[in-house]
Amino acid sequence: MIPPLIAPSILAADFANLQRDVELLNRSEADWIHVDVMDGVFVPNISFGIPVCEAVNRHATKPLDVHLMIVQPERYVDAFARAGAANPDRPGTITVHLEACTHLYRTLTQIRETGCRAGVALNPHSPVELLADVLEEVDLILLMSVNPGFGGQSFIPHTLQKIRKLRRLLAASGQTAFIEVDGGVGNDNVAALVEAGADVLVAGSSVFRAADPAEAIHTLKQFGQTARPV
Numbered sequence: 001m002i003p004p005l006i007a008p009s010i011l012a013a014d015f016a017n018l019q020r021d022v023e024l025l026n027r028s029e030a031d032w033i034h035v036d037v038m039d040g041v042f043v044p045n046i047s048f049g050i051p052v053c054e055a056v057n058r059h060a061t062k063p064l065d066v067h068l069m070i071v072q073p074e075r076y077v078d079a080f081a082r083a084g085a086a087n088p089d090r091p092g093t094i095t096v097h098l099e100a101c102t103h104l105y106r107t108l109t110q111i112r113e114t115g116c117r118a119g120v121a122l123n124p125h126s127p128v129e130l131l132a133d134v135l136e137e138v139d140l141i142l143l144m145s146v147n148p149g150f151g152g153q154s155f156i157p158h159t160l161q162k163i164r165k166l167r168r169l170l171a172a173s174g175q176t177a178f179i180e181v182d183g184g185v186g187n188d189n190v191a192a193l194v195e196a197g198a199d200v201l202v203a204g205s206s207v208f209r210a211a212d213p214a215e216a217i218h219t220l221k222q223f224g225q226t227a228r229p230v
């Protein structure tokens with residue numbers, strides 16, 4: 001059985017020891033490094049921007065999974081691609097929010113042209129059916145399982161239904177985008193998420209607040225692997 005991909009979010013890392021924490025992820029079973037960019041407009045919090053992404057990229061050996069929680073993301077896609085998401089040795093993902101894009105189709109095309117996987121994220125209130133006409137342009141669909149803006153929040157259980165619905169939508173259209181879930185992911189829900197059809201799990205607090213983050217990643221993978229449908 002294939003375990004889910006785990007993308008620890010550096011939003012929960014120690015920013016004063018970012019190199020140490022990125023190197024810890026390099027040595028762990030983490031698959032991608034999730035980079036949460038917040039602008040204080042699209043979400044009520046500011047995290048970090050392009051220079052921090054560049055710094056993470058300098059030390060990372062795993063693909064960057066850049067999640068832009070910003071308005072007008074098309075203005076910054078190329079800069080984040082250059083800052084490490086499009087690293088040719090380990091191409092990553094740039095994800096924009098459906099709710100932040102006036103011309104989503106164009107922005108997804110723009111992301112693919114940088115050499116990155118193109119991702120689209122949905123806030124908890126946005127139905128998965130809104131993606132029906134862009135599925136061919138999408139490599140990854142990120143379902144927010146908390147209201148975006150802060151780490152450490154409680155998982156919204158309705159996300160499980162959305163994952164199942166999205167899995168059916170993808171199957172019916174013959175598309176194979178990754179389904180990623182972001183927010184409140186931990187040992188208590190990883191099996192249910194994988195059973196529902198999630199491929200990639202973002203984990204912030206459950207990794208970086210653990211006594212042993214590498215062990216926490218290993219445990220998430222183990223729990224997910226047992227639950228994964230064959």
Ligand SMILES: O=C(CO)[C@@H](O)[C@H](O)COP(=O)(O)O
Nearest residue numbers: 148149151152183184204205
């Ligand atoms: O994008 C976000 C929050 O907006 C997430 O990536 C969180 O940072 C995940 O953190 P935890 O819920 O796992 O602490």
